[in-house]
Amino acid sequence: MPGWGAPWIMRHADGNVPYRGARPPMTDRVRVRCTARLHLGFLDLNGSLGRRFGSIGLALDQPATSVSISRAARPAVSGMETERAARHLATLEATHGVGPHALAVAEAIPPHSGLGSGTQLALAIAAALRRLHGLASDLEGDAMLLDRGARSGIGIGLFQHGGLVVDGGRGAPAGPPPILARLAVPAAWRILLVLDRAAHGLSGQRERDAFANLPPMTDEAAGRVCRLVLMSALPALAETDIAAFGAAIAEVQTIVGDHFAPAQGGRFTSGRVAGALTALAAAGAHGVGQSSWGPTGFAFAADEAAALRMQAAIVDRAAAAGLDIIIRRALNRGAEVTVEPADRD
Numbered sequence: 001m002p003g004w005g006a007p008w009i010m011r012h013a014d015g016n017v018p019y020r021g022a023r024p025p026m027t028d029r030v031r032v033r034c035t036a037r038l039h040l041g042f043l044d045l046n047g048s049l050g051r052r053f054g055s056i057g058l059a060l061d062q063p064a065t066s067v068s069i070s071r072a073a074r075p076a077v078s079g080m081e082t083e084r085a086a087r088h089l090a091t092l093e094a095t096h097g098v099g100p101h102a103l104a105v106a107e108a109i110p111p112h113s114g115l116g117s118g119t120q121l122a123l124a125i126a127a128a129l130r131r132l133h134g135l136a137s138d139l140e141g142d143a144m145l146l147d148r149g150a151r152s153g154i155g156i157g158l159f160q161h162g163g164l165v166v167d168g169g170r171g172a173p174a175g176p177p178p179i180l181a182r183l184a185v186p187a188a189w190r191i192l193l194v195l196d197r198a199a200h201g202l203s204g205q206r207e208r209d210a211f212a213n214l215p216p217m218t219d220e221a222a223g224r225v226c227r228l229v230l231m232s233a234l235p236a237l238a239e240t241d242i243a244a245f246g247a248a249i250a251e252v253q254t255i256v257g258d259h260f261a262p263a264q265g266g267r268f269t270s271g272r273v274a275g276a277l278t279a280l281a282a283a284g285a286h287g288v289g290q291s292s293w294g295p296t297g298f299a300f301a302a303d304e305a306a307a308l309r310m311q312a313a314i315v316d317r318a319a320a321a322g323l324d325i326i327i328r329r330a331l332n333r334g335a336e337v338t339v340e341p342a343d344r345d
């Protein structure tokens with residue numbers, strides 16, 4: 001994607017030294033760190049134009065997934081999310097005819113929280129293995145191989161570029177949805193996350209059943225969401241207008257949340273999160289909503305001071321409800337790859 005910057009930051013063990021060759025050298029170990037994302041809403045759940053879904057989302061600076069991979073005498077997977085990580089690694093080894101490997105998952109985005117944990121873990125392992133063996137990058141191919149990106153392409157786009165991205169939904173061709181736009185998020189903006197660790201969003205078969213059983217979104221609702229994204233949220237972001245951006249995202253969230261309400265028990269998966277978001281909006285937060293199937297809620301603040309004020313306004317109530325309120329930044333770069341060359345002294 002010309003003009004969007006490097007897909008990821010490549011670091012050697014001795015510092016930030018991009019590799020510029022056509023084929024990277026073999027390495028002893030590769031580490032990949034990628035971060036969570038917010039899914040801000042689907043664009044078109046109607047599909048009458050031949051494409052369905054379409055998404056808008058942005059990358060957070062935390063929480064993160066961090067993996068490392070090296071050659072080994074026998075297979076070994078350690079750390080967090082070992083079952084899922086081992087499954088991805090086995091698929092990749094069989095596809096590329098390589099292995100065995102030692103894979104360690106030092107950090108993992110909380111699963112089933114609406115923060116894109118599955119896609120980021122899969123792509124991190126795939127990117128690490130490819131870099132270890134000097135194989136060309138193929139994010140879209142790896143996503144298909146590992147059963148990611150079935151509906152949304154933002155996890156792939158954000159892994160590669162960070163910032164805020166919009167994908168064009170699923171059409172007739174096979175493969176993940178194409179990324180249509182990418183914008184940087186203002187450095188001053190902050191995102192308040194509302195975490196309900198006692199609840200889980202839909203995933204797996206329950207998620208597939210929900211999409212299969214929900215009626216199509218009306219043409220009017222899909223059209224309104226698309227117009228809000230293209231003619232309000234994106235221009236407001238480009239002009240650093242957080243009030244207009246937040247208003248557009250909040251309305252998108254209302255439309256999409258009401259559409260999913262029969263499957264998730266209301267506009268929000270967690271009633272506790274819904275109450276906290278109402279309080280944050282009353283405290284001046286912008287663009288409150290739920291990421292994907294939740295339960296994680298989010299809200300935007302213009303800067304650190306505003307975010308701290310909003311957090312303080314509801315922190316006691318949130319704690320009493322068993323919620324965590326944390327402040328994060330957007331991340332305007334993609335995944336970070338650190339390599340340790342095999343020929344080092």
